[in-house]
Amino acid sequence: MSRVLIVGAGLTGSVCACLLRRELQNKVHIVVWDKARGSGGRMSTTRPPDHLSHSADLGAQYITATSAYAQSHQSFYSELLSSGVLQPLLAQVEGMKHKDDDRNYVTPLGMCSVVKHFLSESGADLFFEHHVTGVYRCGASWEVERKEGASETFDAVVLTMPVPQILQLQGDVGQLLSVQQRRQLDGVVYSSRFAVALFFPPDVVFSFPWAVRYVTNNSCICYIAVDDRKRNTDASGRGPSLVVHTSVPFGLEHLERDKEDVQPIILLELSKLLPDLPQPISIKCQKWRYSQVLTSVPDCPGHMIILDQPLLICGGDAFSHSNFDGCVESALSMLSVLKASLTPTGRAN
Incomplete structure (x- = not known):
């Protein structure tokens, strides 16, 4: 059974973990690490320390589906709507720039409920306050270090944190990046x-x-x-x-x-x-x-492969665009690479 580490418990990481579980089932052991105290990333929902009944979305506020994505990602929207995670946005909105064929959705339990849904479906081992500091090549595996605690070894590593944090990692990541890849990553701009x-x-x-x-x-x-x-x-x-x-x-x-x-x-x-x-x-x-990503990685199909074997891949909205569908696109593209890398029939001879 291959051990796969997904770094980042945000939307891209949670969807990737869910899809990987559904495709490979018990053939893969999925582990998710996040440096925060809870899941969600930029789709986080916060509570005040002394009033647990309150909650508020401090990051993403609602999900907008264009007509094209409503069709191509229909299975994702249908799943979230049927489970009650998403509902149509019906409230009064002042000043929204809205296209007639866009569909807007809200989350009754907060935006983090979208991420929690996919993490729950993934069956992954989820660990918070696990801050990855370095990734090192170790034969046919990766040794991943974190800020506090022992390092662990994985057969494949998926990096979904913001690009500047990927570039700050110690170990072999910087050495493995080509000149072109480094230039592409350096060009990513966030608001x-x-x-x-x-x-x-x-x-x-x-x-x-x-x-x-x-x-x-x-x-x-x-x-x-x-x-x-x-x-x-x-x-x-x-x-x-x-x-x-x-x-x-x-x-x-x-x-x-x-x-x-x-x-x-x-x-x-x-x-x-x-x-x-x-x-x-x-x-x-x-x-x-x-x-949000203002300038994404050019000419990338939702991911960037740093090394084929053992697989080290990065993805997220910086490799597509900053919204729900951009993260789903990235997760789908990484799934194809992971399946090819982790299944015997998918590997090149």
Whole structure:
């Protein structure tokens, strides 16, 4: 049985693990490591430390399917809709740039529920707070080191973290990259932004009617959402949550500052936009250094093979595009490579 390590418990990693399990079943032992304390990556759902009934999506907010992807990825959408993970976005949205044939979906249990669904289906051994620091060639295997704890050996390694983190790995990755591959990876550009979640008492009812508002006349804030309204869920008994995303220029300007120093700036701008906003009982701020891919790897079919045997491959939205379907495309492309590498009939003689 081949041991496969998938680094990153975000959308690409979870879909890849799920597809690998369904294709190879008990022929592969799948392990997923993530440096965070929970799954989701940029599709994370957060809770305040002292009010466990609250939750808010600090990363991705909803899923948009174009007509082409709604058809080519129909099995994925059907699976998530039938299981109740996805529901159509029905709430009032102000300022959305919407194409008539696009379909928008929300997650009643938060965006992380999409990732958790695929991880559950994968049957993978899932480990959090496993921060990979180095990948070393060890004969026909890979020895993978992490920040704390012993290294482990795997037959194949899949890297789904942001490209700059791949390039920072110690070991053989840098030596194995060709000049062209290095140039392609160096050219990847991400946007950066801050996100703030405000959690309110159970008796709070907002006076404005919308669930989501795109802000166009503010240099700091570009997006505001009432999470329960957006998800079409009932906040009674726990109180509503409000999510604020900053603009890309603001994120870039303040990227190297601590989030604790940036949070008051965001809250001041929010008070100008929503002067009657009640006092929250808890606030959480997140800095997304790697928010969305602005410039992806050119001429890559959703992945990049660093070494064929033993297989070391990287994928994610940097090798396609930054949305749900881009991550699915990357996972599908990596699945083909993994199947060819891990099954006797798929390997070249």
